[in-house]
């Protein structure tokens with residue numbers, strides 16, 4: 033196995049500059065979720081240059097390329113996310129859309145392509161069985177919610193995130209194990225957390241009554257006051273959240289009124305409700321709904337609460353995580369890796385971890401804070417090349433040696449949900465409720 037791993041690493045290292053170039057090229061063309069057509073085009077071209085057949089325009093912008101050994105065995109997906117997010121003022125932000133790669137997804141695509149170089153090397157492929165599917169996934173960042181909700185309403189999408197959409201389209205039916213690498217600023221080369229929060233998303237509209245803010249405020253119903261009271265009422269829930277549930281509720285007001293001399297008649301707010309388990313999320317979101325209604329009730333406004341499915345909590349597969357970290361330790365030494373506990377952010381890799389063995393490790397090469405203006409790729413080799421090497425090596429662990437290890441992990445895995453159960457839970461989150469005076 034070590035020999036095959038060395039061959040894969042050597043193949044990737046020989047094309048090191050190409051991997052760095054593609055990572056940087058995508059860095060400079062950030063696109064938002066479900067709009068990543070150009071980024072997908074770059075990935076497609078690269079995969080085709082390796083002789084892989086690519087099927088694209090899956091879930092609007094996603095693509096898949098299959099590397100088949102021709103021998104029976106499990107199918108491993110190596111994934112990368114295509115999208116950027118809006119970070120106003122980021123030095124590399126797109127001038128028109130404000131999109132910037134301040135979460136490092138450009139590095140994910142570079143890493144996935146690097147893994148494809150290593151695994152498609154003929155001498156490597158000859159030592160493997162089963163199949164590897166490279167998947168460029170749209171829209172992990174849960175942004176531009178109204179745009180995506182309209183795509184759902186017009187039946188162009190089932191869900192608002194890329195991986196849930198792939199599940200809904202049954203594009204992962206043939207995948208047994210999946211992996212990706214997310215970048216993060218950290219001291220260690222690589223880390224794997226035990227778990228991540230899941231979330232639901234709320235789009236909220238307070239409706240009051242406009243009136244002259246100076247001359248006749250008594251004739252109005254102030255929707256901004258309703259929203260402010262609701263935010264306070266949400267804060268009053270926080271002492272009821274248990275530490276172990278890692279609840280995060282972080283509303284923003286997206287429209288606070290129209291002109292200053294009119295009592296605001298319509299105010300909108302968005303929030304996620306995150307937590308470590310589905311049970312904890314559903315408990316917290318009921319409290320959030322109650323708080324939103326309390327704000328409306330206090331001033332006699334109406335509140336419309338639209339709840340949208342977010343992402344499932346992530347449970348990293350422990351053994352896969354260990355295999356991954358062992359490969360990084362093999363490259364950079366035993367002190368280069370770290371295991372973490374729970375992380376409070378959310379990712380739609382959580383959804384896949386309910387269906388199959390999945391890992392979402394972190395690797396470095398970055399400075400600055402995630403989703404901020406100072407997020408910078410400082411070591412392209414670490415951010416673009418090494419994740420590809422580590423994923424190729426982990427895939428070799430699974431599919432080398434007759435595919436025994438991969439086969440065993442797949443057989444032993446007890447999925448928390450079937451695909452049907454997953455779709456039922458996520459679909460049930462979609463609801464709109466209105467509360468107000470008769």
Ligand SMILES: [Zn+2]
Nearest residue numbers: 117135173403
């Ligand atoms: Zn992000």
Ligand SMILES: [Zn+2]
Nearest residue numbers: 135137172214
């Ligand atoms: Zn991210």
